[in-house]
Amino acid sequence: MSVQDITSHAPSKPQALDQDTKRTVFAAALGTVFEWYDFFVYGSLAVLFSTLFFPKGNETAALLAALATFGAGFVLRPFGAIVFGRLGDLVGRKKTFLVTMLVMGLATVAIGFLPTFETIGWAAPILLVSLRLLQGLAVGGEFGGAVTYVAEHADVKKRGLTTSWIQITATLGLFMSLIVIVLCRASMSAEDFASWGWRIPFIGSVVLLVLSLYIRLKLHESPVFQEMKAQGKGSKNPIADTFANGRNLRLVLVAIFGIVAGQAVIWYTGHFYSLYFMTTTLKMSHDQANFYLLTALALGTPFFLVFGWLSDRIGRKWIVVTGCALSAVLIMPLFQGLASYGNPALAEFRAKTSVVLTGNDCRQDQSFVGQLFRPKTTTDCQRVKALLTARAVPYTVNAGAEPLSIQIDDDAPRAFDDAQLLAALTEKGLPPANTPVQPNGPMVVAVLFALIFLATMVYGPLGALLVELFPVQIRYSGVSVALQFGNGWIGGFAPFVATAVVIATGNIFGGLWYTVAFAGLTAIIGAVLLPETRGRDLSD
Template sequence: MSIQAIASETTSASHHLDRDKKRIVFAAALGTVFEWYDFFIYGSLAAFFSTLFFPKGNETAALLAALATFGAGFVLRPFGAVVFGRLGDLVGRKKTFLVTMLVMGLATAAVGLLPTFETLGWWAPTILVGLRLLQGLAVGGEFGGAVTYVAEHSDSDKRGFTTSWIQITATLGLFLSLAVILLCRYSMSAESFASWGWRIPFVGSIGLLVLSLYIRLKLHESPVFQQMKAEGKGSKNPIGDTFGDPRNLRLVLVAIFGVVAGQAVIWYTGHFYSLYFMTTTLKMSHEQANTYLLAGLALGTPFFLFFGWLSDKIGRKWIVVTGCALSAVLIMPLFQGLATYGNPALAEFRARTLVVIHANDCTEDQSSLGQLFSPQATKECTRVKAFLTSRAVPYVVKADSASLSVQIGDQPAVAFDEVKLLKTLNERGLPSAKAAAEPNAPMVIAVLFALVFLATMVYGPLGALLVEMFPVHIRYSGVSVALQLGNGWIGGFAPFVATAVVIATGNILGGLWYTVVIAGLTAIIGAIFLPETRGRDLST
């Protein structure tokens, strides 16, 4: 077929797209929602999975291992971006994200069929990590392809709004995963859910996979990609051109450190770490935490579309930079508010109680995470910290004693004894483990809404901005690599890093410095180096 014929066909398709654009966006977005659902269903149950797939005896080790397994899904995302980005730039956008969807769906269903630690021993978490790696590989190539595909079908003056429907899919996928989990929890006993009910959201994703594949098979290839191939402008080595060309490499680095890194930590802190914080630190029930987060997501999600639309009017750069700067300033006080309103009784106890651990070897033990991953906490100092952290009791460590002792407030220090220490803490106002948290629901939802709102400022315009940054012959590769390096290696481990810091220091807000610092640095780098891309021609 001649170039003129293809160009004519592309022009004809463009007129047709004016009528079918909503169908194209809906089909691409719906498939991406389902893929994010598959990826995030584990994250929504990570704290619960610590009791199923890891040995008992050290609660903090099991929680960290479960969060590390969640993070494992992010390890291969950049490699997925490389593999599928190359395919997307060589063979087409549509074919590539059909493959990623198939890999994701099958890996998710396999998690639902996996025996637990009691049956398989260490093979259970080993296989679980392998399946999470497959999911990460798939999602590494999915999102960049979907947003590129939609952007290349969009009008230049509506590209921010149109691609924001893809940006919204990650939050909708999380929303769907939480809704399905709540439905399962409310429709059966806690024992049944722990025994077999948790498998339903995973195995049920097979139905979503079939529906998604059916919808996406009806889509046609991007007209921009067709024109590029017809004119012979395609890259023979997209990855080599992405990293080997200094100009393209600079674009990747600016994209990662000038926008994606901040977006990643802000999104995962607000969407996932907040969930773990409510259940593990504030001692809310899983039903309470999921319900409040669902409400916060429902209120905040429309702002992804709003900021995508706004970026078409005033530009993308300064919306993103402002969102990162505001997050660096507000994340800490927002989580302080979440702690105050999420469990008022615990907050009151924490405000007037401080535990001091006296021991010479605690500083060395504190600097190493090795004991935290041990199935059994063997060092006494680690046992004390794990005991206090699991009950959200604040503490400080002083290396001023030959033997370990624990001091509560102004009372004399005594040798560590779990039963006696817990009794003393309860007498001083620590809520009983059996006592239900009594959150101030409206205020908790307001805080969660604020966290989601901050994420929408950065994430809403992001898709259009990244697509417009990269030239057409490496666009799928460039967008995917930048997104997945930032999200996979910087943002995805935010819940794990934050939790590990809390366990190591006893400060429930200490782990948030990871988010604050990265968001602040991203705002500075973005303000200096990030280009304004609104309205750029995507055919070049």
């Protein structure tokens, strides 16, 4: 039996949404926005956290550790999907919402009270990672439940548009986190923000927690879930029915690799890695990068709704597949454009300059993995690679029998200390460290808009597609597991993997092949195996 056979059902009779249902959908979406804010506010400050919660002495290692900690929030998301997915299918969508919201909110507020590395040493990053894991556990059960809940309230003819309001919540949560951070930075000195001001977005989220819990308490249970329970059709063990049943397991795998994997890497590359790229690689100020990304988000976010609406008209599958295929082709040139427009002086230097490192301590196995767990650089090659990476200087590495030598363009190879190396690169045209970056703002926004547009194309129809893919008895579990394995273990580590590959290779665009590969793979698998689900009866 094919996947198409499994999921082809006659659509139920359309029913218009009454005002009470509209309010319910709005409340579910608004609560999810707040929960995404809690999860993403760390990601928006990850570069700052590298200086606060990790030892000084190797900026590259600290940045990798901060990005890995951001990724740690994704590690438990699949387990959160399993735990809360089971609860959602057994006891209901509403009660599960309340638990995930409470766990997320308390973990976020606790981050705001954490002592830094300077105060309590290695206990600081350990506590930070622990709280990020709790956040991941909570969000693992939140998003799949929210989109399931909304879809089960929606008119069958408007299901794509209605669920796209849930798809939009992740971007709105990121938008809100950036707005709060920008306002905090603008209201105090840079020193005060780095010292204590960064805590405000976390501690202040207690207001969002109280409001979100109030909103969730007023929700009604999903009518589809109530009907299933009344008819005695519910699963006694949703997780076993999801993973042990061959038909359902196939649906999960098709969902992960034919939909979610591509969506995840495209979304996190466009929304988060682009922010790191602008600040750490292109050396834009945080204010510049945040402003450009906020502008692009404001322009691009409505297209989540556009593609959700379009999926109700022409189907969901080919919109998602086309978005993944376009992303696989366009991600690399878009980031190359971002580099050119974001820092023209640096782009000019990179185009005409080459650096070759040769030495007996320059083996590739001494690259980012070793640095991640080593607070200070321990070899000359690591030290120079960290310095060059921090300044976005391209380099290649050769293993040799002699101590480290550095060749710049056609000059003779020789040894440099840090000051000599920077002076030599500056003579070649490297912009000095404190020189303000002069981006081509409109073109930077245009590139960022294109990245976000691609994400909306894949993400807008995704909620309805996933909900329609799974039978009602395991829907909360199936949707949550597929979303969180794809987003948690494939998409969430995209910024870390991309940065790590850059450090290992010296190519600032090298890490983007991770996104290109998963986007392309998803397009192929989706085209071959993914069924069209538009109009499916959700009571089945």
